[in-house]
Structures are given as C-alpha cells and as structure tokens.
Amino acid sequence: xxxxxxxxxxxxxxxxxxxxxxxxxxxxxxxxxxxxxxxxxxxxxxxxxxxxxxxxxxxxxxxxxxxxxxxxxxxxxxxxxxxxxxxxxxxxxxxxxxxxxxxxxxxxxxxxxxxxxxxxxxxxxxxxxxxxxxxxxxxxxxxxxxxxxxxxxxxxxxxxxxxxxxxxxxxxxxxxxxxxxxxxxxxxxxxxxxxxxxxxxxxxxxxxxxxxxxxxxxxxxxxxxxxxxxxxxxxxxxxxxxxxxxxxxxxxxxxxxxxxxxxxxxxxxxxxxxxxxxxxxxxxxxxxxxxxxxxxxxxxxxxxxxxxxxxxxxxxxxxxxxxxxxxxxxxxxxxxxxxxxxxxxxxxxxxxxxxxxxxxxxxxxxxxxxxxxxxxxxxxxxxxxxxxxxxxxxxxxxxxxxxxxxxxxxxxxxxxxxxxxxxxxxxxxxxxxxxxxxxx
Numbered sequence: 001x002x003x004x005x006x007x008x009x010x011x012x013x014x015x016x017x018x019x020x021x022x023x024x025x026x027x028x029x030x031x032x033x034x035x036x037x038x039x040x041x042x043x044x045x046x047x048x049x050x051x052x053x054x055x056x057x058x059x060x061x062x063x064x065x066x067x068x069x070x071x072x073x074x075x076x077x078x079x080x081x082x083x084x085x086x087x088x089x090x091x092x093x094x095x096x097x098x099x100x101x102x103x104x105x106x107x108x109x110x111x112x113x114x115x116x117x118x119x120x121x122x123x124x125x126x127x128x129x130x131x132x133x134x135x136x137x138x139x140x141x142x143x144x145x146x147x148x149x150x151x152x153x154x155x156x157x158x159x160x161x162x163x164x165x166x167x168x169x170x171x172x173x174x175x176x177x178x179x180x181x182x183x184x185x186x187x188x189x190x191x192x193x194x195x196x197x198x199x200x201x202x203x204x205x206x207x208x209x210x211x212x213x214x215x216x217x218x219x220x221x222x223x224x225x226x227x228x229x230x231x232x233x234x235x236x237x238x239x240x241x242x243x244x245x246x247x248x249x250x251x252x253x254x255x256x257x258x259x260x261x262x263x264x265x266x267x268x269x270x271x272x273x274x275x276x277x278x279x280x281x282x283x284x285x286x287x288x289x290x291x292x293x294x295x296x297x298x299x300x301x302x303x304x305x306x307x308x309x310x311x312x313x314x315x316x317x318x319x320x321x322x323x324x325x326x327x328x329x330x331x332x333x334x335x336x337x338x339x340x341x342x343x344x345x346x347x348x349x350x351x352x353x354x355x356x357x358x359x360x361x362x363x364x365x366x367x368x369x370x371x372x373x374x375x376x377x378x379x380x381x382x383x384x385x386x387x388x389x390x391x392x393x394x395x396x397x398x399x400x401x402x403x404x405x406x407x408x409x410x411x412x413x414x415x416x417x418x419x420x421x422x423x424x425x426x427x428x429x430x431x432x433x434x435x436x437x438x439x440x
Contacts, residue, residue: 015070
C-alpha cells in the first residue's frame, strides 16, 4: 500500500505533465477548439474507467483512469487560457484568462462538497464520486458545435484571413470597418510570423531561442511558483488546523470546504481585478502577502498547542493565505504566457509553462510528506522563501502585459537577462515603433 497509494495519486500528475506537451501539438495541428474537443474525449474515457473500476475489481483500471484524466487535464490547462485570451478583445484578455482558474477553483469546491462523508465520500459511492464530472463534460460537448475557432489562430497560423475576419465579426457583433484596429493587430502578428517562417516553432527551437529565453523563464517560474507557494500544503493542513482550533472532525471538514469557498470567491473577484489592475503589480502584491501569511502559518502551527490563541491565528493564516493567493498567484500564471508570447511560439511556451506547473505539483506532492515528517510546520518557511524569490524575479524582469501587444513585449525581452524590460527608455522606444507599425 505504501507504494500503490502514492502511485495512484501521482500518476495523475505524470499524465498532466505529458498532456501539457501534447496540448501544444493539438493546439497547432487541430486548432484551439479541436484541442479542447480532444481533451473532452479523454475526460469521457477516464470517466467510464472510473465508474467501472469497482465493478471490475481492478486497481490497474483505476491507475489507467488517473493517467488518462491527467492527460486530459494537462491538455486543457494548456489550451483553454490561450483559447479564451485569443477570443477576447484587448481590454478583456486578462478577465477572460482568469476564467480558466475560476473553473478550476469552482471544480475544487464542488469536489470538496461531494466528497464529504455523508454525501459521496463513502466506501460504496467513491466510483460515482470520481466519475460524476462526466455530466459537466457532456454539457460542454453539447456546446462545442456552437463555439468558434480562434480567429487569431486562423489568421496568423493557418492564414485563412477571410474565415478569421468572418468569425471576428460574429464574435464582436461588429462590421469589418469597426474592427480595423484589431485586424491591424492580427496583420502585424501575421507579418511577424511570416518573417520568422523559416523557423519551425518546435519544442527544441523554442527552448534554444535566446530571444525567447526570458519570457519562457518567466512563464515557467510563475507556473511552477504557483505550486511551490504551498497552496496544496495549506489545504492539507487546514483540516487538522481547524480541529486544533476546537472544531469537531465533521465541523473541520465543513471549515475546509469554507476555505474552498473563499478560494472560489477570490477567483470570481480576480476577474474584476484583472480587468482593472496591472498584472505585474497585482502579482507582486499577492506574492509578498502570501510570504507573510506562510510565515504566520509556520509559527502558528508550530506553537499551536503551546499558546491558547495560536489555533485562532492559524485559522486566520489559512484563510488570509487563500485570499492573498487568489489575488494573483492563483490566476495570473495560467494566462501570462498568452500575453508574453506571439502566436508562433505561444502553444509551445504555454505547454512548457503548464508542464512546469504540473511538474511543480508533482514535486510538492512527493516531497511535502517527507518535509512534514522531518520538519513539520517549518516546511512553510521553505514555501515562503521560494515565493519571495519568485517575487524578486518578477519584480526585476516581468514587464506589464495589460493592454500591450505581444510583439511589443517580444522586443523588450529579446536580449534575455541583458534585457531591461522595465527601462522607461526601452518602453518609450517600443511604444513609438509599435504605434508607427499600426499606422502603416
């Protein structure tokens, strides 16, 4: 059991890491919409396997189902933010990008409720619990015929300009004359893609292109940092924390669900935040506040039995951390790659970033139990240190992406670590060149 149980848990993360890479292939070969359909098919297959596991009395089927649903999840988390931001107008791209983590947090909340002991978290009902998501997938499948393909993908990658403009007119409910600025933006990206057409934006090419090094490191560090900030560790400790604060086992389960509600509410609020505030400052605020909350949690849980009011401080630490995480650390890494990269290398960059997220999740899942056994709550200090290092990296090198064209940002970061993306001189020069390009 010591080998089998971790295998069942971690095989999902292995599938997610692989699915992130295949997601970029699907996004380019069959389109953003086609890639999502492929992910939905994998979800349906996994759901059938989950439901039949107990009837077949086969742990092997359970492991396969976990791997397949990992593939589907990796594929979807790679493609979905890219698809949403490419459909959205410039001023709504951040808000649309947040819709993916909003769906994730809502799914986590529903899963927490459905897995309570008196609902479906029982010895007889767990196959139903694991496969219940199929209902939502079927509803999504009904909507697929009505969803448009990404006009940016059609215009820039496939060069089907007429079809792309028609879809854009339908999405915006505007005539082509009213879409001049957006079509100009597509044309600039298309021309840039043609200039670099001799480059094949394969996995290795993107990894070795020095002009893409800095944005790729930013995407990967933010995606992995989302996991290394300790969100799963906080939720792991939440039930025992609430119990030590005086709640019964049943009430501590409800309190953990309450933390999930807070996480979901913050995801809703982040939709508003992304449409109003800058990505860079919001992410820094979230990371710095999370560092403080993690230190508070480490201290509070360490001395939870020594001081009478420490349990209440630990409960405050859990809820405060979930709030600060939800402001920026949670939502922004999902879609930042779609704003930093142009259409050509974007699928690979999103895939590598998603792989970093899943890899970080896998690493934390494997190492955290060991840290918990060896140093206990002091593991939160490690998470706080890693989050602080991410804060420093973002503060030094992440340019503001809100309302800016990816081709402009590519120019700012093309020199790798020698780039000065925050330099006023560079920003003003780039803004001038881009505006001139739009005039042309």
